[in-house]
Amino acid sequence: MGIEGNYILPSQNLELVEGWGMSSDAVAYVFRPSTLQGIRDVFEIARTSGRSIAFRGAGRSYGDAALNSENVVLDLTRFSRILDWNPDTGIIRVESGVTIRQLWEYILPDGWWPPVVPGTMFPTLGGCASMNIHGKNNFRVGPIGDHITEFEILLPTGELRRCSRQENPDLFYAAIGGFGMLGCFITLTIRMKKVYSGLMEVEPINTPSLDAMIRIFEERMERADYLVGWIDGVASGKNLGRGVIHEANYLKPGDDPNPAQTLRLDYQQLPDTILGLLPKSILWRFMRPFVNNAGVRFVNLAKFLSSRILDRGGKKFRQSHAAFAFLLDYVPNWKRSYGVGGLIQYQSFIPEAHAAGAFKEQLTLAQRAGFPPYLAVFKRHRRDDFLMTHGVDGYSLALDFRITKKNRRAIWALAAKLDQVVLNAGGRFYFAKDSTLSAPSVKQYLGESAVRKFRKLKEACDPDGILETNLYRRLFQSPEAADAEPVEHAR
Amino acid sequence: MSLPWKHAIVVGASSGIGEALARRLAKDGCRVAMVARRKDSLDRLADELNSAAGSTIAFTAAHDVANRGEVPFLFQELAKELGGLDAIFYAAGVMPTVAVDEYNTEKDAMMMEVNTIGAMAWLNQAAVRFERTKRGTIVGISSIAGDRGRRGSPAYGTSKAALNAFLESLRNRLARFGVKVVTIKPGFIDTEMTQGLPGLFWLISADRAAELIIAAARAGRNVAYIPGRWRIVGMVVRAIPSFLFRRLSI
Structure with a gap:
């Protein structure tokens, strides 16, 4: 190794950067410019030091999409006007x-x-x-x-x-x-x-099975503005895929008697406390004892049964946009309830014709492996024109798995089986959520021509190949990396 | 047993305890960057470790620890090549023959440069990194010779005593960040350094020493005598009153 003409990166920029799911992390030199010139300067620093650059926003990708081990991370959160x-x-x-x-x-x-x-x-x-x-x-x-x-x-x-x-x-x-x-x-x-109001009209619909859930999605998707399904990932047998759909619709002009009030920000803010007493910031600590197979079984059953009792008869209610849209922000730091190993989210997208069968198979595989998903969310999608799209005319199912030192290898093995189900069904994946995919699977779902076109564009835009992330190296750079075991980090 | 580290730097890896550490770390699946003056020896060792692993897991950097100005860059580059850094082992050390009536400042300075200042240069880099990332293990190979000032080699003992104090200071600084700092005090180890020395006993191989060092580091020990029986010797030696100690020919 030569040391002539060396460039030493400032150690004060060295940081441990995590994927949002906390199951992957990397040490990188993080720069936070606030101007275009500052961004250009970081490009120059990376070039001079022979490092690659990854862009990072708020770091909300679950896996390694915004990580860049031992290289430069360009954090854009201060570039925010x-x-x-x-x-x-x-x-x-x-x-x-x-x-x-x-x-x-x-x-x-x-x-x-x-x-x-x-x-x-x-x-x-x-x-x-x-x-x-x-x-x-x-x-x-x-x-x-x-x-x-x-x-x-x-x-x-x-x-x-x-x-x-x-x-x-x-x-x-x-x-x-x-x-x-x-x-x-x-x-x-x-x-x-x-929008003509700060409120949405929300209707919960209890569904006894995945087939029923899909049927309701298909019936309502022509007129509904929003549809989302929660699935009890622990339920099996005839209850497999049972859950609750929430349909939400914008209010039309005149529906809201006081839009000036509901459009105000203070009307939208999510409450800081539960029942006006318990600060939500500590709620994840109370959730922690339930983040295991038995706890999730109990919570899911309670959630499903209460919905079956309370949501009868198409009872609708109004909810603020923020409250309906940002469910994941209800409990700050809820991911910490998964423990130090964090979680991964496995989300796949399957064309409508195969969705029911494929997702039932995924749920069954996960349950049989002893890893029922602790959160499962179901959505309807459509195709789009973007080159690296995850969109299909069909459905997605997002499955949250808790990661521990002990189960990590087994979860990755399970994910490989789930990948096969998706590929067999002509499905797709989503890089924002991914932690487990392999290069061959990516090539198969994107198709060779899309990958070739993407590589060609990358060569034109980034001829020296300085833009990289851990995810890119894992999925696009080397066949060796594609087959590698998941990286375990010393903690 | 799998190691808690996936990426490690071993300074002083071309022979002795350092080489044995590098071999054991690589064998147990750790990517290892090996630093020493002798590039040929390092490259041979890297080739051997890489062929055994079937992939590139061993990296080399030719470096004289006396050239401490090179360290910040080398440290960053090695961490990059490894793809991360979880542990550093400082095993570089010299112990030239010093006659009982010899007062050679050049030799003394060299021992301080290699055994102490070199360690400071490398371990300071690790300390900055591990403090910022709130994880990591620092292992300094010191010596039982640092426990007292002996007649035999004043500067060697001094260099190791200074290293002990330095490592203890690092430990006290870094413990609150979750960083482990381990002081290793080997007794007699069968290496180039001890070849031809008179009066050796309880001699163990470098490989056995490496095994014990890794076990101590994995357990997060503060100070470990290698092998453990030297702890009793150390306790006795430290307890001997000064007026008696100066009469002993040790």
Whole structure:
């Protein structure tokens, strides 16, 4: 190893960076620029020191999509100004570090809501665009990429390129969902959704089986704005896939007697306490004793039965947008209830015709392996035009698995079996959630031509290959890495 | 048994305890970066370890620990090559022959450079990293010779006594961050350093020493005598009053 012309990275930038699920982490040199020039400077630092760069927003990807072991992580959370907002047209232009929370809090008082939000309000819009996130309304409005009208992207070559459906369309359709491997989103222009109230009308529907759940989704998807299903991942036999659907719809003009009030931010804020007493910040500690097979069985049964009793007869209620949309933010730090090993989320997307069979098989495989998912969420999707898309005309099932030192290997083995079910059914995967995929599976679901096209674009945008993440290396760089065992970290 | 570390640096890995540590770490599945002056020896060892593993798990860096200006860059580069760093073992050490009536400042300085200052240069890098990332294990191979000032080799004992104090200070600094700092005090180990020394007893192989060192580090011991029976010797030696100790020919 030579040491001539060396460049020593500042040790004060060294940090332990975690995937959101806490089951993977990496030590990296983290830089947090707040200007375009600052971002360019980090590119230069990476070049000079011979390191690769990964972009990181709020770090809400579950696995290793925003990790870059021993290399540079460019954290965009300080690059977060709202640049332009037109409350007449609903078009907003933001820097890529602006979060979903900043966005909705800025526009809601003017009667607008983001057309697509994930289950948490903390991701940055750059991260959302990189992963082309979807919401509970994907079947209706598509992923966030369908609402981005234009963006500027800084390529590793130093070129700042503007992209839209008309201008550089190849890059437009590849960078959205391109998991940060083609360039750094600088600004994004997004079209918002007009709303006439700060409330949604929500209807819970108890469903005794997965077949019943799918039937109701199919019946309602033509008219519903949002549909999401909670599945009791522990229930088996004739109860396999039972759960509760929540349908939500925007209120029409005139439905809300006092929209000026409900559109106010203080009306939207999630409460800090349970029953006005217990701070929610400590609630995860009380959840911890239940995050095991027996505890989850008990909680799920209680949840399902209470829904069966309380949700009879199509009883509807009104709920704020934030309360309905950001379920994952109800209990701060709930992931800590999974213990130090954290969790992974296994989410797969299966075409409608095979969804019921494939998801039943997945649930059965997980239960037989002794790892019933502790949370299972079901959604309806549609196809989209993005190159690396996870979208299908079908359904997704997201399964949360607790990771411990002991079960890690077995969970990865289970995930490989679940992958096979997805691939056999012509399904797809989602990099924002992934921790376990292998390179051959990715190639199979994306198709060789999409992978080739993506690689070609990457060569053009990033000729020196300086954009990398742990996920990219695992899934796209070497066959050796693709077959590697999961990385266990010393704790 | 699998190791708690996946990536380790061994400084002083071309022979003796360092080489044995590198071999054991690699054999147990740890990616290991080996640092020493003798590049040929390191490369041979790396080839052997890589062929045994069937993949590249051993990396080398030719480096004289006296050149401490090189350390920050080398440290970063090795961590990058390894893909992470969980533990560092500082095993570099010299003990030139010193006659009982010899007062050679050059030799003394060399021992301080290699045994102590070199350790500070490498372990400071590890300390900064592990403090920031709140994990990691630092293992310093000191010596039972650091327990008292002996007639035989004043500077060697001094260099190891200084290393002991340095490691204890690191331990006291880093414990609150979850970082383990282990002081290893070997007795007589069958290495190049002890070849031809008179009066050796309880001699163990470098491989056995490495096994015991790894076990002590894995257990998170603060101080470990290698092998354990030297702890009794150490206790006795430390307890001897000074007026008696100066009359002993040890």
